[in-house]
Amino acid sequence: MSLEEKSEGNLAHIIQEMSRMLKVVNESIMDPNDYDIDKYDELKSLYDLLKQKGTLTVAETQAFIAELREYRK
Template identity: 45%
Template sequence: MKLEQASEENLSILINGIADRLNLVNRSILQPEDYQLGNYQDIKELYDHIESKKQLSVYETEAFIQELANYRK
């Protein structure tokens, strides 16, 4: 999977992947259409960081959700 190229499809993959890793029950807070392609690199960096961790603490999960909220439209 090549996620280096910014596209709407790849942005959707990133957002859905993040939601999966964070085990979100309320997925409505992470809808791909709520994020702009201009923030792709920042969101990709968050995705890569989340994917590199074996396990996330509650505090880390909350921090990632808060950070993603900064990129919403």
């Protein structure tokens, strides 16, 4: 799957994967419908960083979630 193309499907995949990687308990905060496709590039950058980083500390996880909140509709 190529995530370089902006699409609703790719956005949903990125959000769902970040939710899984961040081990989010309350999945309602990671509903792909709550994120705007206009923020795709920023969300893709966060996704790439998260994939590269792998394991996060608790503080890093909280920072990622806080950053994701900024991109919600």
